Amino acid sequence: MTEDFSRSLERLRRARRVVALTGAGISAESGVPTFRGEGGLWRDYRAEDLATPDAFRRDPELVWEWYDWRRGLIAGCRPNRGHETLALWEGRFESCRVVTQNVDGLHRAAGSRGVICLHGDIWTVRCTGCGFETVDLTAPLPELPPRCRCGGLLRPGVVWFGEALPEKAFEAALEAVSRADVVLVAGTSGLVYPAAGLPAAARSAGTFLVEINLGRTPLSPLMDAILEGPSGQVLAELHDALET
Ligand code: NAD
Numbered sequence: 079m080t081e082d083f084s085r086s087l088e089r090l091r092r093a094r095r096v097v098a099l100t101g102a103g104i105s106a107e108s109g110v111p112t113f114r115g116e117g118g119l120w121r122d123y124r125a126e127d128l129a130t131p132d133a134f135r136r137d138p139e140l141v142w143e144w145y146d147w148r149r150g151l152i153a154g155c156r157p158n159r160g161h162e163t164l165a166l167w168e169g170r171f172e173s174c175r176v177v178t179q180n181v182d183g184l185h186r187a188a189g190s191r192g193v194i195c196l197h198g199d200i201w202t203v204r205c206t207g208c209g210f211e212t213v214d215l216t217a218p219l220p221e222l223p224p225r226c227r228c229g230g231l232l233r234p235g236v237v238w239f240g241e242a243l244p245e246k247a248f249e250a251a252l253e254a255v256s257r258a259d260v261v262l263v264a265g266t267s268g269l270v271y272p273a274a275g276l277p278a279a280a281r282s283a284g285t286f287l288v289e290i291n292l293g294r295t296p297l298s299p300l301m302d303a304i305l306e307g308p309s310g311q312v313l314a315e316l317h318d319a320l321e322t
Contacts, residue, residue: 083303
């Protein structure tokens with residue numbers, strides 16, 4: 079057991095409110111590719127070139143092909159021990175809130191309630207014409223790009239690079255991290271703002287910050303403890319240690 083692990087454990091034992099700030103890395107052990115790292119490319123395109131309003135305006139069919147591929151892939155994935163541990167911890171702590179940048183729905187599938195989704199949900203579609211929004215779990219979609227009943231073009235209900243985050247979700251996230259005793263920052267590269275600014279906000283509020291990642295990130299210098307390793311494994315180890 080490393081010193082950082084023991085200190086994190088000790089903080090968790092005393093914590094009443096815990097927040098997990100999660101990114102693509104927490105779903106990697108479920109088989110969902112991250113944006114940065116192995117398997118991050120799709121047909122030679124980088125995510126940053128597809129997940130933008132400009133890319134959609136230029137070529138909605140190409141962007142939808144990518145989302146359709148990702149939806150199909152995620153449909154075959156199950157939550158891993160990381161998602162499961164956080165869902166279990168809702169019963170262990172006074173509160174255990176998940177704030178996620180992920181759009182895959184795996185926290186919800188694991189049983190976490192009240193997940194704050196900063197970047198939307200890949201299963202939601204929204205009409206660019208009339209604004210109608212609905213959940214559509216069909217994968218693959220029968221027609222690309224999909225159309226609304228009004229004839230307008232549907233878009234994925236996710237937040238693209240360069241778009242504003244849903245205001246209420248971001249405010250709720252800020253409040254949650256500022257009130258938490260411990261914030262676990264799991265599987266995020268810390269490069270995508272404003273989500274990557276939440277650990278600094280937690281730090282100003284005096285929260286104990288723990289990073290769980292395969293390697294170091296630009297957020298690492300802010301951390302009180304760093305637990306290196308796959309997040310599913312590390313979270314399960316923390317859980318087991320808390321139980322003994
Ligand atoms: P990212 O792809 O930029 O970075 C992934 C991070 O996870 C890296 O720091 C990497 O070291 C780490 N990582 C990889 N495997 C890990 C593991 N098993 N355990 C712990 N850490 C691991 O992801 P990001 O920081 O979340 O930001 C990119 C954007 O991509 C976000 O907006 C997010 O919405 C979106 N995204 C979401 C999904 C998803 O919903 N599953 C997948 C890819 C990208």
